[in-house]
Amino acid sequence: MSKRTTIVLAVLNAALLGFILLYEQGTLSTSDVARRSGQVLRRFVRERVDHVELIRDEDAPIVFDRERTEDDELGDSLGTWTLTAPVESAADDDAVDSLLSALEWLDARRTLEGVADEDRARMGLDEPRFVVRFRVMDEEVALRIGGEAPTGDGVYAAVDGEDRAYVVGTDFVESIDHDVDHFRDKDLFAGFYGTDARQITLGGGVPELRFERDGVWRVRAPVRGWADASKVDRLLRGLRDLRATRFLDERPDDLGPYGLDTPWRALTVTRAEGETATLLVGEPCGEHADERYARAATDEDGEGPVVCVRASDVQMLELDPESVRATSLLTLGDDAIERVEVGALTLRRGETTWELQVGEGEPSPADDAAIAAWLGALRDARVRRFEPVDGEPGHGLGSPTATVTFHRSDDDQTLVLHLGEVDADGAWVRRGDEEALTLYDAAVADALRPTPLRFRARQLVSLEPGDARSLGIEAGSAAGIEAGGLTERATRGEGGTWTLEAPSSMEADRVVVRDIARRLATLAAERFVAEAPAAEHGLRSPSRVVTARFEPAEEGGEPTDLRLAFGAETVEGTYARLDEGPVFIASAELVDAVERSLASLDALTVPIEDLTSIRLERGPEQTELTRDGTTWQLAGGGTPNPDRTRALLDRLSTLRASRVLTHGAQDASLASPPLRVVATRRDGSTVSLSFGPEITQDGEALVPARRDGVPVTYGFRPELLESILDFAP
Numbered sequence: 001m002s003k004r005t006t007i008v009l010a011v012l013n014a015a016l017l018g019f020i021l022l023y024e025q026g027t028l029s030t031s032d033v034a035r036r037s038g039q040v041l042r043r044f045v046r047e048r049v050d051h052v053e054l055i056r057d058e059d060a061p062i063v064f065d066r067e068r069t070e071d072d073e074l075g076d077s078l079g080t081w082t083l084t085a086p087v088e089s090a091a092d093d094d095a096v097d098s099l100l101s102a103l104e105w106l107d108a109r110r111t112l113e114g115v116a117d118e119d120r121a122r123m124g125l126d127e128p129r130f131v132v133r134f135r136v137m138d139e140e141v142a143l144r145i146g147g148e149a150p151t152g153d154g155v156y157a158a159v160d161g162e163d164r165a166y167v168v169g170t171d172f173v174e175s176i177d178h179d180v181d182h183f184r185d186k187d188l189f190a191g192f193y194g195t196d197a198r199q200i201t202l203g204g205g206v207p208e209l210r211f212e213r214d215g216v217w218r219v220r221a222p223v224r225g226w227a228d229a230s231k232v233d234r235l236l237r238g239l240r241d242l243r244a245t246r247f248l249d250e251r252p253d254d255l256g257p258y259g260l261d262t263p264w265r266a267l268t269v270t271r272a273e274g275e276t277a278t279l280l281v282g283e284p285c286g287e288h289a290d291e292r293y294a295r296a297a298t299d300e301d302g303e304g305p306v307v308c309v310r311a312s313d314v315q316m317l318e319l320d321p322e323s324v325r326a327t328s329l330l331t332l333g334d335d336a337i338e339r340v341e342v343g344a345l346t347l348r349r350g351e352t353t354w355e356l357q358v359g360e361g362e363p364s365p366a367d368d369a370a371i372a373a374w375l376g377a378l379r380d381a382r383v384r385r386f387e388p389v390d391g392e393p394g395h396g397l398g399s400p401t402a403t404v405t406f407h408r409s410d411d412d413q414t415l416v417l418h419l420g421e422v423d424a425d426g427a428w429v430r431r432g433d434e435e436a437l438t439l440y441d442a443a444v445a446d447a448l449r450p451t452p453l454r455f456r457a458r459q460l461v462s463l464e465p466g467d468a469r470s471l472g473i474e475a476g477s478a479a480g481i482e483a484g485g486l487t488e489r490a491t492r493g494e495g496g497t498w499t500l501e502a503p504s505s506m507e508a509d510r511v512v513v514r515d516i517a518r519r520l521a522t523l524a525a526e527r528f529v530a531e532a533p534a535a536e537h538g539l540r541s542p543s544r545v546v547t548a549r550f551e552p553a554e555e556g557g558e559p560t561d562l563r564l565a566f567g568a569e570t571v572e573g574t575y576a577r578l579d580e581g582p583v584f585i586a587s588a589e590l591v592d593a594v595e596r597s598l599a600s601l602d603a604l605t606v607p608i609e610d611l612t613s614i615r616l617e618r619g620p621e622q623t624e625l626t627r628d629g630t631t632w633q634l635a636g637g638g639t640p641n642p643d644r645t646r647a648l649l650d651r652l653s654t655l656r657a658s659r660v661l662t663h664g665a666q667d668a669s670l671a672s673p674p675l676r677v678v679a680t681r682r683d684g685s686t687v688s689l690s691f692g693p694e695i696t697q698d699g700e701a702l703v704p705a706r707r708d709g710v711p712v713t714y715g716f717r718p719e720l721l722e723s724i725l726d727f728a729p
Helices: 003-025 030-035 070-074 093-104 117-122 170-176 229-241 311-317 368-380 510-521 588-594 642-653 718-725
Strands: 049-056 062-067 080-085 110-112 130-136 139-148 155-159 165-168 197-204 209-213 217-221 246-249 265-271 276-285 288-298 302-310 337-342 345-349 354-358 385-388 402-408 415-423 426-431 436-440 468-475 486-492 498-502 527-530 544-550 560-570 573-578 583-586 611-618 621-628 631-634 659-663 675-681 686-691 695-697 700-707 712-716
Touching: 049 093, 093 170, 130 170, 139 170, 155 170, 197 229, 229 265, 229 311, 246 288, 265 311, 276 302, 276 311, 288 311, 302 311, 468 510, 510 544, 510 588, 560 583, 560 588, 573 588, 611 642, 642 718, 659 700, 675 718, 686 718, 700 718, 712 718
Parallel strands: none
Antiparallel strands: 049 062, 049 130, 062 080, 110 165, 130 139, 139 155, 155 165, 197 209, 197 265, 209 217, 246 302, 265 276, 276 288, 288 302, 337 345, 337 402, 345 354, 385 436, 402 415, 415 426, 426 436, 468 486, 468 544, 486 498, 527 583, 544 560, 560 573, 573 583, 611 621, 611 675, 621 631, 659 712, 675 686, 686 700, 695 700, 700 712
């Protein structure tokens, strides 16, 4: 084969391939049809259908056309369906989607082959109840729906050009048996958004109410002031969501019959670009008393048809001019605020948290919760009275005593609150350049004059609890530390064991010490009270002082010394002060923790593994148990009750006191105790425990107890000692 022949064949192949591709662009492929086998409309490939006609009896055809843009062709969008006859309108997406789905998945309950002309006439297919025509690519297909099958299992259907008929379900008829209104887009203002609205006018059968926006919404008539943004948003949202319940007159010559020539309400919204949307609402809609006549108009679409809308959907148009002004002191949400300035105080939103700066000082972390609570309090404050501004503002607002400036996150204009006179009537405030003065409760004055302390971060200490090296607790009398009280001091050894050094030398309670160390290392104020203590705080003669030293484990780390003083109690907790810092409220849990003694509460525990005997002395009466291998026997012979013996041994080995009663000399009640327990070890040494008569302390019943050689008297709850105090062999 010559080179020239090869070139000619290649050109012919390319031309043939181009023809095939061009042809298939305008026709259905065999694979498209194959995928539809088993369906009545085998050529209904949904994504390729671009034209549908629905004909019901004598009604004018309802025509849908799909519009595709270049972007739709390139992307995943299938385009937009519109109604083109008998009216031109946007189509209801849900209604059209339902129709297309019914056509796409139409299946036959029975298939009748070889249908003759007389059969078609008998089936009602010559004069069908419905005809659905659709265009797929360049191909036209028509579906006819005839009468009911005598078997009662459906209705007859046929596709033009086929010699067969089908029986299909009556549910298909229900899905297509709709008038044109069903397929129309019910949204009266589809595509009109009020996010950039700049003016709203509401009139009709009421005095004109006018809103304008320049950073904030303002009422301009018939009253003046800041507008309630929620009510403005409700107007805009109501307009955007308004839907027709029925369509009445496409191009009315006379609006009078509908009450739209002198409407009940007339709403006009003007956007920043000058585009307008107008809604007229008239009389109740004929026999439908819960609906009203309405007509919508936009610059883009012109005047729409007269429709009916639900009366409940236009209730937002019933506005009392006296209720449309904003009553909240602060009209911004937390997220809309970037920075707040109050005199020399600045609050600034950081990447994750708020920062506090005073004057030219360095920024420090602020308490997010405190800022949120403050903003919430400003937002919750409500106007008690409005007074119009006429010339120079009165009530001290010509020279305000405090000014709070809120800088917005969206770079819109700032929001400024000015505080004027504060008297028995309340606090006078002017919100920015509002054309009205507002009166609030007097408590608002304190909120508009916050101190840095209000926003200070409540976290006072951030250390590692494991770095604690020493703890001291100085407990005073009712007159305070200076009157003389008990001092406890514990230190941590190299092995991590805590030892009590004062007032006695003994093991410290590891549970109590670790709990106090953890609370001090993560100390946080419940609330700050004052920069410096006052007499009512009780900190000049504190009831308790806790000292601690934390030394980082890493080499070169600087130690941290803490001094925490506790003062008078308050309903919220206890006044406290860390070093020379501000006065704050300490939590009840912290106070309870530091009121416990550092002495070990396990000092009376008796390990039983090395014991050879246990003697219980009740005055002249004695009961002695001796170990015989792994069992216990009575010293005088016999076997003690095993359950009571086991309970006695278990309790002795797990004794943990409820509290420390006293340090130092033994209490007189324990000189001749009602019960004394003497345990002897294998090496001959003994452990002696004395249990005194029951007492009451702070409303709690306790049994005092002491161990020989330990200078501490402990208190136990009586029920904890039952297996010891009531032991009988």
